[in-house]
Amino acid sequence: NAGVIQTPRHKVTGKGQEATLWCEPISGHSAVFWYRQTIVQGLEFLTYFRNQAPIDDSGMPKERFSAQMPNQSHSTLKIQSTQPQDSAVYLCASSSTGSSAETLYFGSGTRLTVL
């Protein structure tokens, strides 16, 4: 089991460019989560899916951020018109069925730097 796979590991974009981050959850897991980590804000919940359906996007900035899960083997987080304040480590996690009483298995993250 390779664990949760996130690509790319590092991404550098210019201000105003688009960034797409990819996540491959653990095979057989039905829930996928996205978190953002910064020194100032810590680990912030963004959104999660269960069985590919969006369940809770309460942490997603209303503009420029979108997440999709087109199939059970991958999810994407897209940031349009990136801004310097979007610089962060974006972490994807998966869990077996999607319960707060389950273990979240995190990937190693994508470090996004917006110049």
Add this chain to the structure above:
Amino acid sequence: SQWGEENLQALSIQEGEDVTMNCSYKTYTTVVQWYRQKSGKGPAQLILIRSNEREKRSGRLRATLDTSSQSSSLSITGTLATDTAVYFCATGYNNAGAKLTFGGGTRLTVRP
């Protein structure tokens, strides 16, 4: 100690010492999970304790939960240099579905 709005805390100890990290949370929780994050990696779960449990042990780790004071602790006995990491508590409750809210974290440095 840490909770949702506190900045990252830091502790530095000598290898072999015991350490306890504390976490306070603001909302009713059904479960507290403790995670450890090493440099360049995502968080990895260490222990999960439910609201009907007061204590949970796993190897050198011991977690406690006090729902009346809305606090949890994680103790590590006989620390090793490899325990150097950031430790997070995370809380979840039924009305929030699967969403976990993470505390600010404690950066633990264990000096060899």
